[in-house]
Amino acid sequence: MSAATGGSFLFPVRTISRSKTIPVLVTTARDSIQNPPFLITLNPLVESCTQSPIDPFLWTITDKLKWMGISFNSSYNARFRLVEDGVDCEVNAPAGLHLRSSWRARNAMGGCEVTETVAVQGFFLLMPFVLHNLRASHAQLLEAMATALQKPGTDRRKFSVQSPPVSQENISWRETLVFIFGLIPIPLSSTLYLPPAFKHYILFITVFFFVVLALKKLARRARDPYGDFHLVLNRRPDHDGLAAQDTEWLNMGYWKNTNIFPEACEALALRLIAAGNCVPGGHVLDVGHACGDSLLLHLRHPSVPRPASLTGITSLMQHHYRSAQRISMAQRKEDASPAIYLYPGDAVFRPDCRPRGHPLDPSSNRPKFTSILALDCAYHFDTRKTFLEESYARLEKGGSVALADLCLSMQSGSVMSAARRWLLATALSIRTANILTKDEYVKMVKDVGFAECQVEDITQDVFPGFRQFLRSRGGMWKIMEQYGIGAWVRSDGRFILVSAKKIVPEACSNTL
Template sequence: MAFRPSIKQALCATVVLVLGVSIYIGSQHHEPYGDFHLQLNVVSGRGKHESRPETEWLNMGLWKDTGIFPDACEALALRMIALAMPTPGGRILDVGHGSGDSLLLHLSHPSVPRPQSLAGITSIKGQHQRASERVAEAQEKLLHASEVSVDLYLGDAVFAPLLSKPSSSEHTHPLDPDNTSPPFTSILALDCAYHFVTREAFLTQSFARLAPGGRIALADMAFEPSTSTSWYSILLARNGVGPTLSVPIENMVSKSQYAAQMHKMGYVNVTVEDISDDVFPGFQEFLVSKRGLWRIFARVIGLWVKGGGKFVLVSGQKPTVDVMET
């Protein structure tokens, strides 16, 4: 008879594997993300005379045509932005922008149209401050960047009436239904929405704040074990790795469930594309190359994938006024 580990044994195996990562991340910062990601952005020959690397990306990256972390991160961001179909003079909301690299794409990258306004949300004070500094510097130095109105909000991605109190009457949560600023033409969430409590609430609030015809795009994760996935691999992923990666159980939905949720909210032209093969293997290989506890984190990602974790590109559109009125 084949050995089948008990639930307790399976969970213990996960605890042993992820404990080092949890302790490491926790020791770096009181927030989920600190500055530990800066070492991932160090590339030989780039910014070698600076105290910080040229980029400060923190996403899993799109590794199809590169083996360099910052390039993979930018590739994923650009792929997601393209799904949102931004237009010149648009109104952009970038949620979970970290230290600001994704914001800078809207101010400087040749393939990304310059918006009229650019709003951002992050819940981490240090990253909010760093992003504000980098955006201000870019607007001083880059042609046309100063013409973009930028408003960065410090707070949770999901608006909560009792928690999302503005610091002034002029600075309200971008997804506050009472926000009087014009609606957004594009809303973006790069490798972060699976953390939100909950993602479904975020998508609902985003729909309300999108302009008719506006689009949302996310680089996100889904959870879809195959029929051949063992019960304990699923258990490890759902009950061990998921909490370690700060993925609420409510956000562990399949690709079809994800799309169904968006359709129910009113989104049209919904797409959910599985790009796991272009994300997880390259990211894991890169982490292994960094050695130390990064190798342990690579194994944690491996457990997530083995249990049914998927990386997806998601997009949807708010119907135009004509469609909404019919």
């Protein structure tokens, strides 16, 4: 550990530095330190942390400190900035305390050398207390980091984040009441004198009740069944297992000219972008972007026009955060970059949704969108129709909406029973209200007010390639292929590219 000095007499600066060589790949260490919750939660002083709903690199952190035997909390803001080989962090704490720290991961003999350098500036009387805490806590932090990085299966994205309430499956008070009432028959049937047949009947009702409750919960969870399981699918056939992967796609792909998953996913995204009429200098909204690969296309793919602004909504916090991280890295490599706004939350705006600033909030004063894209996700929305209505309201005149989506063929749609729809919806995490035939789909788009609705059936370029790929992976992927996509294909389900425009008739164009 080293220390350096500077600053003024009243507000001196002290710089301390600490390093540790950890036997892990430099990419593992770098990716981890570039993940603020990883760094924050390893600090033994940290009591809680909250990510800014608007800026994923701004965190409010609360430390539990002790001074002369008295414990107290101190909250401060920390802003993280990713750099090539690590992360910089700037902290403004109470009492005029200012800290600039830099974390770096570099190749070293025996693994990766992680170095932290902190420059602290503060009132001279406070400095001994601050430096003492800093030295002790950050020494522990480095040790904890070494342990965490070497633990098999440690994933930088599994660290808990206290974030806006996004897609959380909390148990509501109604469910709690139902649960309590559901349990009442059991003690009643054993204490009261009841005929045995009646007791069995009560038991049956109770079990039935809990099975229904569990199924309901399962179906609700199944609507957004994603996480980071898809990362392995992105591994190219020639991947040596060591190099960092550069894609994190999560769609079914367009397999016309390839049998490689990330290439097929990119091809599907490019087809959607083309259908969405993205224009140079436009305002693009990309919904359900998962880990952000489709967003990155707008920043750097040679065939995609550069927008003036790029907005993303995705429901899972870990995807939102990962996208922000990857975009931030990409932005630094591009000369010009659009204004980026990433929102963690549901695609559908509701007046009570948090955080504020939903891109489809009709009262938003941000520029209207010229293209709204939903890549392989709108079948999850509650509902797709509401999403389209809100999109219509937030689209610029002449703007386009485009969806890579699922529908049923006319034949299967007209004969399918409600029970089969429900089963299919649960198997594929679709909402039953979103299971439509192609004609019903087009009618819905037109009813919302869109014009020039075009539907291209690309089933043959999506399902066979995707199924073949999943089968080749074996294990769980094979089961998913058989009972997920397979069930959809056996029901004559289709994969379509839909696009439509907001064309406002002359007479009303002034009012919209």
